[in-house]
Amino acid sequence: MEKFTKFTGIAAPMPLVNIDTDMIIPKIFLKTIKRSGLGVNLFDEMRYDREGNEIADFVLNKPQYREASILIAGDNFGCGSSREHAPWALADFGIKVIVSTSFADIFFNNSFKNGMLPIVLPQEQVDILMKDAEKGSNARMTVDLESQEITTSDGTVIKFDVDPFKKHCLLEGLDDIGLTLEKASAIDSFETQMAQARPWI
Template identity: 50%
Template sequence: MSQFTKLTAVAAPMPASNIDTDIIMPKAFLKRIDKEGLLDGLFHDVRLNKDGNERKNFVLNKEEFRSAEILVTGPNFGCGSSREHAVWGLQKRGIRCLIGSSFAGIFFDNCANNGILAIVIEPDCASSLMQELSTNESKSITIDLEAQTIKTPSGTVIAFDIEPSRKEKLLKGLDPVGLTLKSKDKIKKFEEKYFKQFPWLA
């Protein structure tokens, strides 16, 4: 997966609480085992009217947020089922970072395993950031993962915490397979020793 180091991009506010994975990626788009069609599915039922035309009031349909690579979300974003397709759909849309006061646990881990940085900040900070994005002419913010900071459109700097192991994975672009392969020499030595001890298993 791609590395995440520093990102300056448009951020879109999505303040609703409890946006679940069925809203992010409806079950009708889970029929395939690959990632084709997931861009069409992303936020499908809230992004489009029944006739297939865009809903003008949906944030990512607004001209100033169409290029957003960051979402500032309400609490408990990504709750519901554990479908990884929700994260894949966000990736297809070009979303690289989520900022919110809380995320559902499995969704939070799926983000890190697929290269999306999910940042947890205090509820008051999240509300203030959304207010800025709604009123400030600039919609761009800067995320510095190494420094663990968010720079808002007004220039305010917000510090955030992140688990060291999660930070390392994102900085180095290591998915679970890549993380395992960091220990490939140790794995090889274990295999050699193990199969000498139990040769009939080789």
């Protein structure tokens, strides 16, 4: 996985609450057996009409947000289905950071596994970032994972929290499975104990 350290990018405002994973990537794109190539269908039903033409007033179709790498989103982002196709599509489009007042649990976890950083902030701070994002492509934000800071286009600094283990994995670009397999002997001994204690499993 690519390391996540510090970057500067354009933030797109998506204030709608409860943006679900069906909106992020409709199920017709779940028939793939690959992880890549979903970015073109990100937010498909909001982004294109039935004939496949772009809907001009959808935020990511506007000239100033086409290169966005940060989303400032409404509450409860990523609710619904567990489909990892949602973070795959976002990452493939080029999104690296999503900020909201809350995220659905499975989506939140899935994002980290794909080198993306979901950030939870209180409403007042999301409002500040939303306002900044509305300035368009001149409003570039800097996200620094090491220092846990977002800097807005006018220099306002907002601190954020992140789970230390997840931060470590993002900074180092670590593969979870590799890490867990280092603990294989602990798993072995757990299984041995369980074969005694709960043999029916």
